[in-house]
Amino acid sequence: MYLSAILDHVKRSFYRAANAIFGRIGRIASEEVIIQMIISKCIPVLVYGLEVCPLTKSDLKSLDFPVNRFFMKLFNILSNIQMVNDCRVYFGFDLPSVIIVRQSKKFLSINATYTVS
Numbered sequence: 001m002y003l004s005a006i007l008d009h010v011k012r013s014f015y016r017a018a019n020a021i022f023g024r025i026g027r028i029a030s031e032e033v034i035i036q037m038i039i040s041k042c043i044p045v046l047v048y049g050l051e052v053c054p055l056t057k058s059d060l061k062s063l064d065f066p067v068n069r070f071f072m073k074l075f076n077i078l079s080n081i082q083m084v085n086d087c088r089v090y091f092g093f094d095l096p097s098v099i100i101v102r103q104s105k106k107f108l109s110i111n112a113t114y115t116v117s
Contacts, residue, residue, distance in 0.1 A: 014066050017042040051103035060097035
């Protein structure tokens, strides 16, 4: 229960940050600029500190949902998740689940070297 409350707060914070960016620059900036701003300002809000939490696959998928919705909003995609994935790959945008798994492995490898020494 506690972890789901944290994840809900994290997702709300991501939406708040993404909507602030989208509200300020809207359709004035190019998609590349908007995506770079989301990567630098909003993704850290979504993944901060979660590499140390025991997340299930369901938790990770729930963190991917806001990003997929953002891409749907940015590119006016109604329901084609494959098109969303193609856009993400084209722009080099990793899902939060991929980022968190990568950071967890890094955290565990660093932590393992300190406990062995």
